[in-house]
Amino acid sequence: MAVKEGSYRGVSADDRRADRRARLLDAALEVWGHDGGPPVTMTRICAKAGLTERYFYQSFDSLEAALIAVLDGIAEEIAERTVDALGSVDGSPTDRVRAGIGAFVRILTDDPRKGRVAIIESASLDALRPRRAELLRQFAELSAREAHELYGPQAWSDVEGQMAAMMFIGGVAELVTAWIDGTVAATPEDVVEAATHHFTMTAHR
């Protein structure tokens, strides 16, 4: 017999699988995160990745599974970078809020495909809406932690607070959406500043 678990072109079987998976995720982001383009489909993702549908099923059970993986990757990135930003700032709570919001916004503006996917497109498919909500909620919770420091533990804790949090994240989402669409002529810094201001306004009551 020949190869088993052996390497091929110098890389192990697992590495090749992981490589294909990464290529598919990249292609999915590219296809999915493009404005007004044709709908995301397995066929298109595979074409963009230069792989056959067969390999798609080796990595994902369905199209939705792949899209969820894309979204989860962005969520993970947001969580990491936001926590980093919050932890590396020594200034006032407001400064830390600005840093956290800045990390969040910048991920979505530096790569508009991620912004579009995380906020706009993920709201389209039923299966992804819960993930999108969780992604935003995770961001809101990090913000709420700062709200505690700023305004005491009662901020955003009761039902009224939940509604305030909903409006905050919805507002930021809409603002980022408008920025991606070019509806507002502002720099990402302006967006961060406006969102920060919005936060300090609404968290305080």
Add this chain to the structure above:
Amino acid sequence: MAVKEGSYRGVSADDRRADRRARLLDAALEVWGHDGGPPVTMTRICAKAGLTERYFYQSFDSLEAALIAVLDGIAEEIAERTVDALGSVDGSPTDRVRAGIGAFVRILTDDPRKGRVAIIESASLDALRPRRAELLRQFAELSAREAHELYGPQAWSDVEGQMAAMMFIGGVAELVTAWIDGTVAATPEDVVEAATHHFTMTAHR
């Protein structure tokens, strides 16, 4: 020869066309505004309306055209009822804001299908996103008029104000979404109150 432009079962040809169109619009709202159901399609709308695809094309050029008509109907209703509410309240500007927001919110909560369609589902299709944005912007403009009265003409006028308006309507949209999904346990009145409070908070600077 027999009938031409004549009446059939007592109604004129135009009336019958209009009736079928109305039935199709109702069916479209019913199919479209249902949570997690199968995707909206001409076939399904026709089945729900009890009509054949043939008649669909007599009223609409495409599926998108029908959905746009549904959305425009809701937008029209919102505009009328919001203007009515603003005009029929003699109280303080804040009271009028509450009335306007109340009219807006109540249309979307009294018939959750309309809420779902206007805010959630219309964000899914590329062709409808501009309509949805306009629907929300129209609501924001009515609110901005009150913001003028409350806080002077500089409110929501410059770029910063545009961003504040974006965050306001996005926040209300997200809040209504959460209410429809059952994520927040609150009455429509609570939603109106929270949104009104949010408005007075963010319009003032």
Add this chain to the structure above:
DNA sequence: TGATTCAGACAGGACGCCCTGTCAATATGG
């Protein structure tokens, strides 16, 4: 009654996506 118009059912082709299967070319280790 008879000619005409309407409503609704139905068939079927075109198209695209999903998914599986097969096949040839290539690379690898023995």
Add this chain to the structure above:
DNA sequence: CCATATTGACAGGGCGTCCTGTCTGAATCA
């Protein structure tokens, strides 16, 4: 060199939607 593994290409069936065309039966008016 040979057997095996991997890859990529491709075909094709199943399915649902879109869209058009045809057909039957019923209702209408002269």
